[in-house]
Amino acid sequence: MSYLPVLILVVIAIALGGAIQILSHVLGPKFPNPMKNSPFECGMPPLGDARHRFSVRFYLVAILFLLFDVEAVFFFPFAVTFREYLGINMFMVLEMAVFVGILLVGYFYVLRKGALEWD
Amino acid sequence: MDISPVFFYLFAGLAIAFSVLVVLKKSPVASAFCLVVVFFMFAGIYALLDAHLIAAVQVLVYAGAIMVLFVFVIMLLNADSPSFDLGRSHLGLRVGAVAACVVLLGLFVYAFRASPLQVPPGALTAAQIDAAGGNTRVISRLMFSEYILPFELTSVLLLAGIVGAVAIAKRKLGAPEGTA
Numbered sequence: 551m552s553y554l555p556v557l558i559l560v561v562i563a564i565a566l567g568g569a570i571q572i573l574s575h576v577l578g579p580k581f582p583n584p585m586k587n588s589p590f591e592c593g594m595p596p597l598g599d600a601r602h603r604f605s606v607r608f609y610l611v612a613i614l615f616l617l618f619d620v621e622a623v624f625f626f627p628f629a630v631t632f633r634e635y636l637g638i639n640m641f642m643v644l645e646m647a648v649f650v651g652i653l654l655v656g657y658f659y660v661l662r663k664g665a666l667e668w669d
Numbered sequence: 670m671d672i673s674p675v676f677f678y679l680f681a682g683l684a685i686a687f688s689v690l691v692v693l694k695k696s697p698v699a700s701a702f703c704l705v706v707v708f709f710m711f712a713g714i715y716a717l718l719d720a721h722l723i724a725a726v727q728v729l730v731y732a733g734a735i736m737v738l739f740v741f742v743i744m745l746l747n748a749d750s751p752s753f754d755l756g757r758s759h760l761g762l763r764v765g766a767v768a769a770c771v772v773l774l775g776l777f778v779y780a781f782r783a784s785p786l787q788v789p790p791g792a793l794t795a796a797q798i799d800a801a802g803g804n805t806r807v808i809s810r811l812m813f814s815e816y817i818l819p820f821e822l823t824s825v826l827l828l829a830g831i832v833g834a835v836a837i838a839k840r841k842l843g844a845p846e847g848t849a
Contacts, residue, residue: 553716604744610838612741616734617830623726624823627809635813642813645821652824656831665835 610665621653677717684710697743701736708732722805 589596628646635642660666687710690703708731715724793807801807812820 604741606745607838609741609745610834612734612737613834613838614831615737616730617827617834619730619734621824621827623729624812624820626722626725627805627812630805631809631813645813645817648821649824652821652828653831656828659832660835663835663839665839 607668614660614665618653618657621650624649673717677714680710680713680717684714698740701740701743704739705732705736708736719804721803722808 591597628642632642632646684707687703687706691700691707694700694703708727712724712727712732715721715727793801798804798807801810
């Protein structure tokens with residue numbers, strides 16, 4: 551079956567992650583005290599809850615991520631066949647360059663408008 | 670294209686289990702993360718159907734970008750606050766919801782039983798797709814030859830999305846409309 555490498559990868563990933571967790575739990579020395587058991591962030595006592603409201607400005611970053619993510623999808627079909635097309639001519643690479651070029655305009659627009667800056 | 674039953678039931682079972690968890694989890698963030706697992710299981714089923722590109726898109730776009738948007742909305746709405754907990758719902762409402770679900774389920778079962786699944790014939794037969802080296806290669810060949818213009822127009826569409834998002838979100842709040 552052609553998915554065997556994927557299965558092996560998944561099994562190794564789970565086994566490795568599980569082994570590290572279990573071994574450190576079993577072998578690690580444990581001397582708990584209230585100070586050690588308390589949650590900490592950067593050595594500070596935690597301030598409030600982790601789940602508070604986010605600034606709406608992060609939403610723009612998320613939407614831009616979504617758009618560039620959809621762009622990345624088109625690289626999959628390109629990556630599968632561009633090698634065999636490269637033997638004929640550069641047409642496919644040029645087409646991809648146009649595609650990426652148009653989106654780079656968008657990227658520089660984002661940078662120029664300072665959409666990724668906090669201000 | 671033979672679907673291995675073991676993997677199909679594994680993916681489908683986990684998808685159903687985590688879908689139930691999405692509904693049952695109290696915390697919206699926990700629900701969102703269960704939904705990520707559901708999307709991954711769907712990707713597995715797509716891969717079993719030899720739709721590898723769809724599987725990749727499922728992981729990249731749905732489990733990645735769409736879920737980011739979901740989690741952002743949850744965080745923006747502060748849905749974990751106690752005021753969001755609506756308490757126990759009305760009994761009539763619960764009965765109505767369950768009844769609606771049962772009717773919908775019955776409708777689905779009836780619809781799928783009554784009409785045998787007929788796949789419309791595509792431009793290429795399964796043997797031709799196998800000979801070409803799989804679905805993704807076929808899509809790629811068509812995308813970079815016959816459908817090259819729509820492909821390039823997609824980038825323009827995405828560009829319009831980027832410009833639109835930035836233009837709306839970075840509007841100067843003090844400035845009057847149309848000048849920013």
